[in-house]
Amino acid sequence: MKKGALLLLGLIVFVTASFAQETKAQSQQAAMQQLRWLVGRWSGTSEVNVNDSKQITYVQEIITPMLNNTIFTVSARGTALDSATNKMTQVYSSFGVISYNVKDKQYRWRTWRNPGDSYDEANFKVGENSFEFISNENGGYMRYKANLNENGQWVETGEYSKDKQTWGLFINMTLNKKR
Template sequence: MRKHVITGLLLLFSVALFAQAPPAPDPAAQAAEIKKVEFLVGEWSGEGWMDMPGGKRETFTSWEKVVKKVNGTALLVEGLHKSKATGEVVHETLAMLTYDPGAKNYSFRTALANGRAGNFTGSVPGENVFVWGMSSPRSQIRYTIKLNDKGEWFEVGEFSPNGETWRKFFEMTLRKVK
């Protein structure tokens, strides 16, 4: 008898767990949101600059490749920046951009060649504009990517100690090559 009671309780708890499971994702809705950032899809090259620790400004050439994956529900982003002065790699990244319907925002997961990685949130505040960033208790960093009037990928990175005053530390302009 005790065995039947325990089995019944286990069955009851497992049914309750499944009843509380989040709803299944809607790939069509996710793909519709990814369409808003499809302006990034393609192969891009150009140049830019970034402020380095110690106040030095590094100029670089850049290559970015963005492809649509998993039935249009994600973008895969590869990036490579090389120093104009030395030709050495100064930044290399692999990232995946998806839309989280539960949180109603974009998720931007990055992995860098230096071993660092992160999961950041993003938004689409206008047509052909994507903004993503990170916050800590003492500062904020945001990156804004948009197509300029020439159809170029124009990206700016900014830092703020308070969320009101912003200082640019990164700028890049890329032309679509494929």
């Protein structure tokens, strides 16, 4: 009798835990659907303003759904023409993960950049075919806003601020999805 009761209790715990995990995954998948427009290979250019000079960067972004569409990975790299050597050189490389925390009902953004820099974003806001976030870096704050425009392009701007009050544009990017 004791064995039967223990077996039944174990079965109830197992079923309950399995159901909770399935429900959590379904909630994550539903939340990630709002970012489905990002999935794929993108390429284009960005104009970066640094110290009153403009640099054109050639950008490639690959967004891949992983773990049964509960997270998205983001691989990015940018190259630019080196005026000294007249050759294309890598100016940045990054890898990120976008996820959704069911308990907090909040998207998460974690990024690692070459060479060894990383930051964690808890304030990743998602809208209809858009997202934005603020990172704390370079002695201030960087605010990024992106959306899918009417031409099916990923358009993103980046602004910098020392105090979160006054913002200055430093990057403007337009990417096309590869078919």
